[in-house]
Amino acid sequence: xxxxxxxxxxxxxxxxxxxxxxxxxxxxxxxxxxxxxxxxxxxxxxxxxxxxxxxxxxxxxxxxxxxxxxxxxxxxxxxxxxxxxxxxxxxxxxxxxxxxxxxxxxxxxxxxxxxxxxxxxxxxxxxxxxxxxxxxxxxxxxxxxxxxxxxxxxxxxxxxxxxxxxxxxxxxxxxxxxxxxxxxxxxxxxxxxxxxxxxxxxxxxxxxxxxxxxxxxxxxxxxxxxxxxxxxxxxxxxxxxxxxxxxxxxxxxxxxxxxxxxxxxxxxxxxxxxxxxxxxxxxxxxxxxxxxxxxxxxxxxxxx
Numbered sequence: 001x002x003x004x005x006x007x008x009x010x011x012x013x014x015x016x017x018x019x020x021x022x023x024x025x026x027x028x029x030x031x032x033x034x035x036x037x038x039x040x041x042x043x044x045x046x047x048x049x050x051x052x053x054x055x056x057x058x059x060x061x062x063x064x065x066x067x068x069x070x071x072x073x074x075x076x077x078x079x080x081x082x083x084x085x086x087x088x089x090x091x092x093x094x095x096x097x098x099x100x101x102x103x104x105x106x107x108x109x110x111x112x113x114x115x116x117x118x119x120x121x122x123x124x125x126x127x128x129x130x131x132x133x134x135x136x137x138x139x140x141x142x143x144x145x146x147x148x149x150x151x152x153x154x155x156x157x158x159x160x161x162x163x164x165x166x167x168x169x170x171x172x173x174x175x176x177x178x179x180x181x182x183x184x185x186x187x188x189x190x191x192x193x194x195x196x197x198x199x200x201x202x203x204x205x206x207x208x209x210x211x212x213x214x215x216x217x218x219x220x221x222x223x224x225x226x227x228x229x230x231x232x233x234x235x236x237x238x239x240x241x242x243x244x245x246x247x248x249x250x251x252x253x254x255x256x257x258x259x260x261x262x263x264x265x266x267x268x269x270x271x272x273x274x275x276x277x278x279x280x281x282x283x284x285x286x287x288x289x290x291x292x293x294x295x296x297x298x299x300x301x302x303x304x
Contacts, residue, residue, distance in 0.1 A: 036281075039274045039277055039278060040274070040278055042270050042271055042273075042274035043063050043064065043271060043274035043275040043277075043278045044058065044059065044060060044061070044063070044271075045057060045058055045059060045271055046059045046062075046063075046271050047270040047271050049268070049270075059271065063271045063272050063274070063275035064275050064278075064279065066272065066275075067272055067275045067276050067279065068279065072251070072254075072259060073256075073259065073276065073279075075251065075252075075254070076251075076254050076255060076256045076258070076259040077256060077283075079252065079253060079254065079255060080235055080237070080255045080256045080257075080280075081235075082166075083166070083169065083170070083234060083237065083253075083255070084231060084234040084235045084237075086170060087169075087170050087173050087174065087177075087230075087234050088227065088230045088231060088234055090170065090174055091173075091174050091177050091178050091181050091230060092181060092223070092226065092227065092230075094174065094178050094181075094182075095178050095179075095180075095181030095182040095184075095185055095226065096181075096182075096185055098116075098178065098179075098182040099181075099182045099183075099185035099186040099188075099189055100189065100215075102182065102186050103186060103189040103190065113183070116179035116182060116183065117179065117183075119175055119176050119178075119179055120176060120177070120179045120180050120183075122176065124176065124239045124240055124243075125239050125243055127172065127175075127176050127240070128172065128239060128240050128242075128243030128244045129243055131168065131171075131172040131175075131244055132243065132244050135158040135159065135168050137155055137156065137157035137158065137159070137160070138155065140155075140158075142158065143155040143156055159244075159245055159248065159249065160249055161249065162249060162250075162252040162253075165245050165248065165249060165252060165253050166252070166253060168244065168245070169240060169241055169244060169245065169253060172240060172244060173234070173237070173240060177230065177233070180226075180229075180230075181226045181230065184222050184225055184226045184229075185219055185222050185223065185226060187222060188218070188219035188221060188222025188223070189215070189219060189222075191218075192214070192215065192218050192219070196214050196218075197210065197214065200213075200214055224291070224292065227291065228288055228291065228292070231284065231287060231288060231291075232284060232288065235256070235280065235283075235284050236256075236257050236280070236284070237255050237257060238255060238257035238258055238261065241253045241254070241255055241258060242258060242261075256276060256279075256280045257277075257280070259276055260273045260274075260276040260277045260280070261273070263276060
C-alpha cells in the first residue's frame with residue numbers, strides 16, 4: 001500500500017474513533033467542564049442571594065486579589081502544601097516497602113490484600129471519627145497504650161498543639177491511603193521480569209543496588225501514577241481535618257478546601273469561595289503537569 005493510501009486510511013480510522021467516542025466525551029465534558037466553567041464565572045462576580053433570586057455583579061479579578069492578599073489564604077496554602085508533601089512522601093515510602101513485601105510473599109497474599117482494602121474502602125468521615133476516638137485525650141486507646149508501655153505518665157492531648165494535630169492527621173491519612181499506594185506499586189512490581197533479579201544476584205548486586213538500579217526505574221510508571229493521584233487527593237483534603245481537628249488548634253490545620261467551604265457556606269461569599277477553589281485547582285494542575293513532564297523527560301530525554 002502506498003504512503004498516501006496508508007495516510008488516508010489513518011485519517012478515516014481517526015475520524016471513526018472520534019465519532020465513536022464523541023458521546024462519552026460529551027458526557028465527560030458536561031459533568032466536568034461545565035461545573036469548572038461555572039466556578040470560574042462565580043469567582044469573577046460578587047454573588048448576592050435574595051429570596052427567590054440570585055444576583056451577579058461583575059467584579060473581575062477583585063475576588064482573586066482579596067483572596068491572595070488574605071492571611072487566611074496564605075496560611076491555608078502553607079498548611080495544605082506542607083501536609084501534601086509530608087503525607088505523600090511518607091505514604092510512598094511505606095507503600096513501596098509494603099508492596100515489596102507483598103511481591104515476595106508466596107503464602108497468604110490474598111488474605112493480606114483483602115485486609116489492605118479495608119482501610120481504603122472505609123468512608124473518610126468514618127475513619128476520621130475512628131481516629132478521633134483513638135487519639136482522644138481522656139478515653140482514647142492511644143493514651144492507654146502509651147501509659148501501659150510507660151512512655152507517658154499521664155494522658156496526652158493529641159489535638160491541642162499544632163505539631164501533634166498535624167502528626168495525627170498524617171497518621172490517619174497514611175493509615176487510609178498507604179494500601180492504595182501499595183496496590184498501585186504492587187501492580188508495577190508484578191510486571192518486572194524475575195530474570196533481571198537473578199542476573200543481578202549473579203553479578204553480585206546487593207538489595208540496595210537492586211532496588212535503586214532495577215526495581216525503582218522499572219516501577220517509575222506506577223510511581224508517577226501514585227504520586228499524581230495522591231497529590232490531587234492530599235491537596236484537596238477536606239473531610240479528614242474537618243472531622244478530626246475541625247481546622248484547629250486555632251486554624252492551624254485549616255486546609256484550602258476548608259477555607260473555601262467556610263467562605264461559601266458559612267460566610268455566604270460565593271465569589272471568594274469560588275476564587276479560592278480556582279486558585280487551588282490551578283496550582284495542583286501546574287504541579288501535576290510539571291511532574292509529568294519531568295517524568296517523561298527522565299524516561300526519554302529527547303522529548304520536550
